[in-house]
Amino acid sequence: MRVEIAGAGIIGLSIAWRLAQAGYQVVVRDAGRVAGESSWAGAGMLTPAGEFHEDSRWTQVAVQSLAEYGEFVEELTLATGVPIDFRVCGTMELAFNDAEKEALDQPRPDGIYMEELTVSGARYFAPIPTSGVRAARWFPNEAVVDPRNVCEALVAACGKLGVEIRENDRVERCEGPTVIASGAWASQIEGLNGAPRAFPVKGHLLGYHCKKESLPPIVRHGHHYALQRENGFTIFGSDEQRDVWDKEVEPERVEALKAAALMLLPRLLNRDPDLVWAGLRPGSGIGEPVVEKVEGKDLWLAYGHFRNGILMANTTARMITESVVATLGKG
Ligand SMILES: Cc1cc2nc3c(=O)[nH]c(=O)nc-3n(C[C@H](O)[C@H](O)[C@H](O)COP(=O)(O)OP(=O)(O)OC[C@H]3O[C@@H](n4cnc5c(N)ncnc54)[C@H](O)[C@@H]3O)c2cc1C
Incomplete structure (x- = not known):
């Protein structure tokens, strides 16, 4: 089964890798270059304590993302041989x-x-x-990680599983099962009425x-x-x-x-x-990441990670993949 992902930043690429592992035929389309936006610019701090001061669902996601980051990096390195600068x-x-x-x-x-x-x-x-x-x-x-290393490894890991990554290919509207992972630009895609604003x-x-x-x-x-x-x-x-x-x-x-x-x-x-x-x-307009399925459509939203998208890429990919599998069945 085919799933399209709009956006090839760290969020879209992580989701693409996990969906491909689950057996889907994945196409990632990016309006510009792969990992050329926030995921290229990010510093790479993996620091829930500096970012989350109250207990909430997303604080716990951040804590869990940090706890699992070493495994994520190790799995990517083993799959691709791409070195990743990650240190606790x-x-x-x-x-x-x-x-x-x-x-x-x-x-x-x-x-x-x-x-x-x-x-x-x-x-x-x-x-x-x-x-x-x-x-x-x-x-x-x-911990710290170099997000450019992570994205390079994700591209290689996706390539090994047959994911098609298309640059300079803007998604205008959603047709067929789609994941919106287009960062600050997510609201520019047609058909997302009612979804929290991205900026x-x-x-x-x-x-x-x-x-x-x-x-x-x-x-x-x-x-x-x-x-x-x-x-x-x-x-x-x-x-x-x-x-x-x-x-x-x-x-x-x-x-x-x-x-x-x-x-x-x-x-x-x-x-x-x-x-x-x-x-x-x-x-994001709700002040927290938007990681969810749109009711009644084969459409998933994965944007709005603000200062913590490098940190939360691993857990976001798991959440979206679980939801896609629960909806569409095994790829
Ligand atoms: C200065 C700075 C410091 C940061 N430091 C950290 C940090 O220390 N730790 C941390 O965890 N996070 C940090 N971040 C945040 C982190 O970089 C982001 O949260 C994360 O990169 C978001 O990833 P993304 O894939 O959602 O977005 P992006 O990397 O922006 O990717 C979105 C992609 O979607 C594409 N796109 C847009 N519109 C469309 C369309 N219509 N169709 C197809 N593609 C489209 C874009 O071209 C882009 O490639 C920092 C960010 C900045 C700017």
Whole structure:
């Protein structure tokens, strides 16, 4: 049985791989390049503690996604031989004043594991400022992944199972069993009346070539964070602009991020970044991912993962595949 997927970002590709494993004939159509949008831009933090502050269904999905990410990466690597930079490196979260310290110590949702860390202990692990840090906390389970590696491996894994991936092939309307995985653009497809609105949330990232292992953990302060790839490339982010469609780099936003980077990691990031880029996170009108079947139609929605689409790709693919199999039967 044939299933079409609109969108070849990390969400569409993960679903394509799982559906092909379940025996479906899968065609993925992308309006542009494979993994050329948010899934190319994303930093790759796998960090439920920084993103989810209250218990909810999606907090638990995030926790589960993190717990299962290592297996997902291992299965992809075994299937394809494509190396994936994935490390459970832990996150250090910093507070610079009493109010921030109090926020750090609020009860955390189930499944989020936090440890105390002294400020001097924190300085031992990461090049944080020598003064001004009020408190540090440690989230040992959190991880990083290079989303571009994951997408490359997914394309290879899909190829091995006969999935057809078509670039520059925009889906205008849904015909036959279809999964909508077109990120910020999902609402532009005809026939989705009543589905939550999709919209872009633009974000900039700064990239610095640094010495390998000069930043072992993720370091986080509110919505600012730094993480390092295996080769030393260090990423600092980010900002948010809702409903902005262009991906132009805006100099004043880069300056604001540079100042925040300098405050967080002065010994590592006290210089101009080597690379700067921006991408469009997929927001949703209901403030959470839209991962569901449309009643009465062979139509599934998988968009709106906002800041956590890299993290939730594995669980989203499972949810959609289970629903497709329950509806259409085995492929
Ligand atoms: C600056 C930044 C930092 C981020 N950091 C993280 C992070 O650290 N951790 C994390 O988990 N997430 C992060 N994210 C979010 C993450 O990147 C996204 O949630 C995720 O990539 C969404 O994947 P997607 O496949 O839904 O969307 P996309 O990757 O945007 O893919 C959607 C695809 O659909 C295609 N398309 C659009 N319209 C159509 C159509 N009509 N027909 C066919 N194809 C269509 C597009 O061309 C595109 O390729 C970040 C995002 C940004 C921008």
